[in-house]
Amino acid sequence: MLTVSEVLVFFVVSLLLIQFLKLQWMRRRFPPGPTPYPFFGNLLQMNFKIHHEHLKKMAKIHGNIFTLWFSNTPAVVLQGFQAVKEGLTAHAEDVAARPTSKIFHLLTRGNGVIYANGHLWKQQRRFGIATMRKMGVGRKDKDYLLQEEAAHLVEYLQKTNGKPLDPTMPVVHTVSNVICLVIFGHRFSRDDENFHRLIESFDTISAFLNRILSVYFIMVMSNINLEVYDFSRWFNSSSVCHNFLFNPYLQTKGDADATYDEVNFRQTIFDLFIAGIETTATTLLWALLYMVIYPDIQEKVQKELDAVVGCSHVFCYEDRKKLPYTNAVIHEIQRYSNILLIALPRLSVKDTELLGYHIPKNTIVLSNIDSVLADPGKWETPDQFNPGHFLDKDGNFINREAFLPFAIGHRVCMGELLARVELFIVFSTLLQAFTFTLPEGVKEVNTKFVFGSTMKPPPYQIRAIPR
Numbered sequence: 086m087l088t089v090s091e092v093l094v095f096f097v098v099s100l101l102l103i104q105f106l107k108l109q110w111m112r113r114r115f116p117p118g119p120t121p122y123p124f125f126g127n128l129l130q131m132n133f134k135i136h137h138e139h140l141k142k143m144a145k146i147h148g149n150i151f152t153l154w155f156s157n158t159p160a161v162v163l164q165g166f167q168a169v170k171e172g173l174t175a176h177a178e179d180v181a182a183r184p185t186s187k188i189f190h191l192l193t194r195g196n197g198v199i200y201a202n203g204h205l206w207k208q209q210r211r212f213g214i215a216t217m218r219k220m221g222v223g224r225k226d227k228d229y230l231l232q233e234e235a236a237h238l239v240e241y242l243q244k245t246n247g248k249p250l251d252p253t254m255p256v257v258h259t260v261s262n263v264i265c266l267v268i269f270g271h272r273f274s275r276d277d278e279n280f281h282r283l284i285e286s287f288d289t290i291s292a293f294l295n296r297i298l299s300v301y302f303i304m305v306m307s308n309i310n311l312e313v314y315d316f317s318r319w320f321n322s323s324s325v326c327h328n329f330l331f332n333p334y335l336q337t338k339g340d341a342d343a344t345y346d347e348v349n350f351r352q353t354i355f356d357l358f359i360a361g362i363e364t365t366a367t368t369l370l371w372a373l374l375y376m377v378i379y380p381d382i383q384e385k386v387q388k389e390l391d392a393v394v395g396c397s398h399v400f401c402y403e404d405r406k407k408l409p410y411t412n413a414v415i416h417e418i419q420r421y422s423n424i425l426l427i428a429l430p431r432l433s434v435k436d437t438e439l440l441g442y443h444i445p446k447n448t449i450v451l452s453n454i455d456s457v458l459a460d461p462g463k464w465e466t467p468d469q470f471n472p473g474h475f476l477d478k479d480g481n482f483i484n485r486e487a488f489l490p491f492a493i494g495h496r497v498c499m500g501e502l503l504a505r506v507e508l509f510i511v512f513s514t515l516l517q518a519f520t521f522t523l524p525e526g527v528k529e530v531n532t533k534f535v536f537g538s539t540m541k542p543p544p545y546q547i548r549a550i551p552r
Contacts, residue, residue, distance in 0.1 A: 108154065115159050116442040118152035119143060126154030137426045137455040140164060144456070150440045153451075160430070160449040161439065166460045166487040169452045172439045173494035179437035181495035184430050184449050197352030198499070199360065199429070209353045214499050216357075220267045223502045228401040230266045231507055234259050235400070235514035241275070242519060242549040249524035249546040252373055253366075257284065260366040263507055264358055361500050364424060365507055367539040371422035372415070372512055374542050376521045378530060379470060383521065386411050387552070390517050396552070400513045402506045408513070409482035413475035415508055419490045420458045421470045424539040428452040428492045454489065463487035519549040 104123035112121065119127050131139050131153070143151055144164035150172065153160050163172040173180060182202045185195070193200050198209045221227030238259045242250075261284055262272045273280035376383040389410045394400070405412040431450040438444060459467040464474055464487065477483050491498035498504070515521075523530065524546050534540035 108157070111157070112152065112154070112159070114443065114445060115152040115448070116150045116161055116439075117147050118154070118162075119147065121154035124156060126156050126158070128155060135427060135451070137453055140427075140453050141456060144453075150442060158449070160451050161442075161444060163439070163450065163452045164456045165453075166457045166463050166489075168440060169454070169457050169489065170486075170493060172450065173431070173452060173492070173496075176437045176439070177494045179435055180431045180433050180439075180450050182432040182434045183496075184432040193352055194348070196349045197356040199356045202432075205349070209349055210499055213353055213357055217267055217500070217503055222267060223402065223506060225401050225403055228506070228510065231263060231510045232399050232401070232514070234262050234266070234272065235511045237262075237272075238511065239514060239518045242515075243551060245549060247548050247550045249548055251544060251546050253370060253544070256369050256373075257362065257366045259511065260362050260369070260507070261358075263365075263503075264361045267361075267503065268354060268357065357500065360498070361503065363539050364498075364500075365504050367424045367541050368419060368422060368504075368508060369511060371424070371542055372418045372508075373515075373521055373547060374530065374532070374545060375418055375421070375470060376516070377523050377547055378532070380522070382414060382470075382472065383516065386414055386516050387520070390513065394517075396517065398517070400510045400517075402509055404513070405482075405509050409476060409480060410472065411513055411516070412482045412509070413472040415512055416475045416485075416488060417470060417472045418512075419508070420464075420474065420488060422534075422540070422542075423455050423458045423490070424541075425490070425492075426453070426455040426540060428454050429496075431494075431496060452492065454492065457487055457489050460487055515549075518552060520552055522548045522550060524548055 101123045108121045108123065108126070112118070119130055121127050122129060135153075140162055141164070143153075143162070149164040149168040151162055151164070153162055163169045183200050183206075185202075195201055195205070196209075198206065198213055201209055221230075238255060241255050258275055261280075265280075266272055273283075376386075389408055390398075393407055394404060398404075428451070431452070433444050433446055433448045433450065435446050436443070437446075439450070444450075457463075461467050463485070465471070466474070475482055475485060475488075491501040491504070527546075530545050531543045533543065535543055
């Protein structure tokens, strides 16, 4: 006669064995990968988080396309430039969806651009692109919008009289006002109470996203119920933003399947703000930090600016063509800082093929952008800050096919052009006006990124010395 304990042990062991065999049967349909364990999948091997270094080690064993399991849910990982490019472009339409999860459905209800799918996503994306085009993003005659914001930032920094400051808020204010100019057509004073409320609300939302993003992939793939989380701060903050951003004069016409309604309008504008502010501000903060770490590179940029355009030039995006070194430095800042280590996940909308492997419908696809921007087969010195990556032997700027900070395929960042224009004009204007140094007595700075919705630099202080 078996005891109760023995029966329980037998039951548990049998359950584990059945689960293990089930996983082994299921994984035959997917690219190879580490052996998943019952109930946990590969979460134990990954210490319950997706880290770009973990993915790099797994790729060395299993190849540049492999499968990870989150409990019973598979995710196909693309590693390195060739795998990411082919995986997201060969059958781009097949992997153009976002996986659904309770957390982001709770926050967005499937509306907007970033986490929407299908017909709704396509219409809202077209609206976002049309809005930026209408405001003249990328047109020389509209560069004055960004020039004015860059000038306001210069004015603010001049008032510091070379004293140490944390550049975070001045940079965030500048980037936020650029988005306001694109969306609303006008800017807001730094003293504007409503503008401060808007910025504070986005700070709250970004902090919230930073807190949950480290477990996002596990949640989205395991479909964990997140009702235990307290979302009150999110809803309070997003309500402020939505009320502030909503355009009561929006009028839409079109077919019966049109998705242009108040809810989607608010969410789409909100998505443009949260994505445009976070990414560009973070990149500019890395840019200033790298300039104080590499003063020789800063000096070389300034020499080029002085020699080519002079000390009182107002920059436009076209100037990048005659400032190859400055342009190369900006691109290297984006490559080296790599603020989005892993792109937001895609989802296969039908059975498809990736790099010779059959991928079933509703399979999650992860692209390791870090492995692209640091691919040793594509970059001469991937682990070094080297503007030479974007220069030929004669000092001319060259585009690199592995430069994919905005991702690739149907879900490529729709704000890419705005970000490029903004980074060039603001960075060039700042380097023309100031030399950035560390505060007196500070010899080293911490460059280990702070993990979140983007990879931010740790808080730091610098001095803006007028030239």
